Amino acid sequence: MLCLIHTTPIVESNKILDSFAKMMQYPTAVSLSHRLELKGIVPSLVTLNILINCFCRMGQITFGFSVLRPKILKRSYEPDTITLNTLIKGFCLKGRVKKALTRILTGDTRALVQLLGKIDDSNAVMYSRIIDCLCKHKLLKEVTNFLNEMVLKTINPSVYTYNILVDALCKKGKLKEAKSMITKNMVPNMVTCNSLIDCLCKLGRISYVWDLIHEMHDSGKPANGIRLDVYTLNILLDGLCKGKRLKIAQGVFQDLLVKGYCINVYTYTIMINGLCKQGLLDEALAMLSKMEGNGCIPNAFTFEILICALFEKDGNDKAEKLLREMIARGLL
């Protein structure tokens, strides 16, 4: 009650708008904000940031900018880190960072980059998000530029930033360079180890993987929080399957089931893929039944792998049956 006495109409309106946004009812939040404005409730920067977030979540980054220019700047509000972070997320969601940062700067993209230069209190989250997008678009030169910019602004890269870089290097098979990222300034965590394990598996260096996994497992729960998780197990199983070590993968998988480890739809799908690649389609179909029996629901990816394998092996009837099953489950 006391809270209600001390709040203002705009704060109450923002709470309602944010509730709709949290429930992913973005169009409702947008139309409500228009109606509130028509009723004379002047939007605050918080209102406009919520609106930008709604547009970005709907993939309508241009409308996000239409809030920035005529509403934020014309009201002489100062866009803050939340405004910018939200817009950057919108760009990353739309996959437009590549276009934004390859000197094809037009309209919205130009406005975003200009804004980046103006904001003094930009942070590691912002830069990490951009660096991640750049890595995924293989724009490594721009990554270096952004890292240099972080240094100039005395923003310390976090473990998230380093993990993005480690993973990008690992995915290119550059294990040595990835390891060189781990310095006294960077305390690796299990995400770092998972990226390294994935790389080691893909390079066929399984014995090193076992050493690293034993090191993680034996360390229990040390201060840096490194321990085996479902990501590690899935990366390992996938690496074994793809490295022609299906029997070992099956043994590890069975062991995980017996010991009651937490496994998920990825784990089963990896095993199904491994079995399919070896032409063991009956075993793969049995695995599908097993996962459902264990309460793990297959997704579109799981079905896709099985259906492709069945079509390739002339199992058209079974493939069509699974296709119908997919449709019935609303996965197509």
Place this chain on the structure above:
DNA sequence: TTAGGGTTAG
């Protein structure tokens, strides 16, 4: 706590 936060697996 009226708004935004980043990394790893099929």
